[in-house]
Amino acid sequence: MIEVERVSKQFMDIEALHDVTLSVHKGSIYGLVGSNGAGKTTLLKILAGIYKQDGGEIAIDSQPVFENNSVKARTAFIPDFLYYFHNYTIQDMATFYSRIYPQWQQERYQKLQEVFNIPVKRRIKTLSKGMQRQVAFWLGLSILPDVMILDEPLDGLDPVMRQKVKSLIIQDVAERAMTVIISSHNLRDLEDICDYIGILHQGKILIQKDLDDLKADVHKVQVAFSGDTPPTLIQDMHSLYHEKRGSVSILIVRGSYDEIIQQVQAYHPAILDILPLTLEEIFIYEMGDNGYEIKNICY
Amino acid sequence: MFELDLRSRAPIYEQLVAKIKELIVTNVLKPDEKLPTVRMLASELTINPNTVQKAYRELEYRGYVYSVPGKGNFVKPNVAKDNALRMQTLEKELVRIMAEMIYLGMTPREIIALVPTEDQGGNVND
Numbered sequence: 244m245i246e247v248e249r250v251s252k253q254f255m256d257i258e259a260l261h262d263v264t265l266s267v268h269k270g271s272i273y274g275l276v277g278s279n280g281a282g283k284t285t286l287l288k289i290l291a292g293i294y295k296q297d298g299g300e301i302a303i304d305s306q307p308v309f310e311n312n313s314v315k316a317r318t319a320f321i322p323d324f325l326y327y328f329h330n331y332t333i334q335d336m337a338t339f340y341s342r343i344y345p346q347w348q349q350e351r352y353q354k355l356q357e358v359f360n361i362p363v364k365r366r367i368k369t370l371s372k373g374m375q376r377q378v379a380f381w382l383g384l385s386i387l388p389d390v391m392i393l394d395e396p397l398d399g400l401d402p403v404m405r406q407k408v409k410s411l412i413i414q415d416v417a418e419r420a421m422t423v424i425i426s427s428h429n430l431r432d433l434e435d436i437c438d439y440i441g442i443l444h445q446g447k448i449l450i451q452k453d454l455d456d457l458k459a460d461v462h463k464v465q466v467a468f469s470g471d472t473p474p475t476l477i478q479d480m481h482s483l484y485h486e487k488r489g490s491v492s493i494l495i496v497r498g499s500y501d502e503i504i505q506q507v508q509a510y511h512p513a514i515l516d517i518l519p520l521t522l523e524e525i526f527i528y529e530m531g532d533n534g535y536e537i538k539n540i541c542y
Numbered sequence: 543m544f545e546l547d548l549r550s551r552a553p554i555y556e557q558l559v560a561k562i563k564e565l566i567v568t569n570v571l572k573p574d575e576k577l578p579t580v581r582m583l584a585s586e587l588t589i590n591p592n593t594v595q596k597a598y599r600e601l602e603y604r605g606y607v608y609s610v611p612g613k614g615n616f617v618k619p620n621v622a623k624d625n626a627l628r629m630q631t632l633e634k635e636l637v638r639i640m641a642e643m644i645y646l647g648m649t650p651r652e653i654i655a656l657v658p659t660e661d662q663g664g665n666v667n668d
Contacts (some may be wrong), residue, residue: 413589438593455554
């Protein structure tokens with residue numbers, strides 16, 4: 244279990260994180276999304292024990308992380324920019340890992356070779372970006388981590404490898420209740436494997452929720468009327484956002500499917516469509532609420 | 543066993559519940575048959591194991607499956623009973639859909655022609 248309690252971090256006069264509080268339960272996969280420069284990487288680096296927070300508490304299984312070897316020995320961190328020792332082959336790196344991490348499992352390392360299928364004698368620097376990332380997963384999973392901290396982990400992997408890596412992570416989550424926190428810009432990537440989502444913006448957590456609740460809570464309503472749109476409708480619905488495209492009104496409304504359908508039916512619409520939002524849309528509208536708009540660029 | 547539509551807007555656990563329910567109702571999954579383990583289904587579909595667990599709990603709550611501790615989840619025989627409430631909502635939905643069809647110009651006769659007869663079997667689609 245990961246607990247972050249009112250953590251803040253400053254770099255010179257830039258406030259990277261401000262009072263961030265979140266918790267990730269054991270065996271859960273937490274998806275961290277946010278605008279560019281929101282502080283995702285800073286947060287993950289604090290979780291990995293690379294940075295020390297200026298204020299607040301961070302604990303993995305109730306223990307502090309910074310300079311704490313017993314926690315770090317059970318944590319696999321895959322940063323956005325990978326680092327390998329110069330001239331090291333995969334085999335060299337594996338030997339290094341096996342000495343550092345007490346839970347290293349040689350058997351697993353060999354088994355995973357079948358999955359990744361890269362010759363262990365290759366020097367890592369000569370591998371492509373995507374292959375270097377595969378090596379990071381290969382080594383990271385071989386230490387049988389209790390916690391995985393992944394910063395943009397699927398970046399540069401091909402679609403087949405993406406699925407393979409995801410399914411490896413899922414197996415560890417299901418079998419050993421591994422805890423995962425994962426940041427990504429590709430919200431589609433997160434939608435299937437995460438059960439919890441947090442949105443970070445300008446160093447603050449805007450929203451965090453169970454993904455299914457998040458989706459069940461907000462709906463996109465497309466409604467059209469044979470006559471004029473009743474002017475009271477939009478006020479009545481307390482929409483987060485509304486827009487008119489021709490004769491069709493599009494509203495983003497909080498509430499369950501049944502509630503909304505009842506409310507709108509009262510106006511006898513000619514066309515009524517109620518859709519759950521995709522994670523991408525939730526992100527865009529939540530950000531729009533906070534002055535981070537997409538509109539003027541897109542349309 | 544089945545595929546999920548990851549591009550669909552519907553929450554994954556809802557899709558899972560619907561798919562498994564469909565398989566049970568259509569008798570593809572037989573009474574007392576064991577459902578795939580959470581781990582297997584999760585890694586097969588590359589979805590979160592907790593989501594699968596949640597779907598199984600929901601199915602159990604709605605009376606489609608039962609779980610045996612340490613053994614897994616099984617299809618419950620004779621699901622028929624406590625479906626009254628669900629039937630009511632389905633009926634309401636059907637009325638709404640038929641109203642729309644009639645509004646769009648379909649005749650009641652054409653709608654009746656869509657009702658599956660015994661020798662055809664149902665054609666279940668989303």
